[in-house]
Amino acid sequence: MRARLALLRALAAALVLALASPAFAVLPDERLADPALEARARALSQDLRCMVCQNQSIDDSDASLARDLRLLVRERLKAGDSDSQVLAYLVDRYGEFVLLTPRLSRQTVLLWAAPATFLVLGGLYILFALRRRRQVAPAPPEPLTDEEKARLDAILKS
Incomplete structure (x- = not known):
């Protein structure tokens, strides 16, 4: 076997x-x-x-x-x-x-320009997404009022 x-x-x-x-x-x-x-x-x-x-x-x-x-x-x-x-x-x-590598002509310009165009568009998308993320940063929380502090102390003591 x-x-x-x-x-x-x-x-x-x-x-x-x-x-x-x-x-x-x-x-x-x-x-x-x-x-x-x-x-x-x-x-x-x-x-x-x-x-x-x-x-x-x-x-x-x-x-x-x-x-x-x-x-x-x-x-x-x-x-x-x-x-x-x-x-x-x-x-x-x-x-x-x-031809395995097409010549640059009027008919093939889109074929040759597409990779660079997609690379630039992708970079711009990432750039704008990062800017938007920075602009929408959450505001810091407001400090507690004296009344809220007193209630919190009472809760923590019990």
Whole structure:
């Protein structure tokens, strides 16, 4: 019984380790022979969104569309396109959504300004809440009258 339990634990640990290992999406047959072009292709691939996974770059994704995009990037680089020409080609073909980091433009200004706006609004809310709390501080209690002091002394004596 203990041997089976130990075997199951070892299998579970091996499964966890296998699943926790990083995925290497770029296959050896995709790599370019020129190391400089391959480095450019990898840099571009890390900034492009996988249209299937949507929160992964095409460099990290195992989806077939990501593979096609990696190959397309490499083809464009081999054809002599600059990095900006490759990005422009992909944006024209797939839209601005293909970029993991959107460009600052009229359409994306709200996206870029939202974090700073929320941070400023949150700071102002805290500032006004603290000021309001200071202004509403309770007044000190009024001192007891002679009559109240006499009644209190009588209560305490009894």
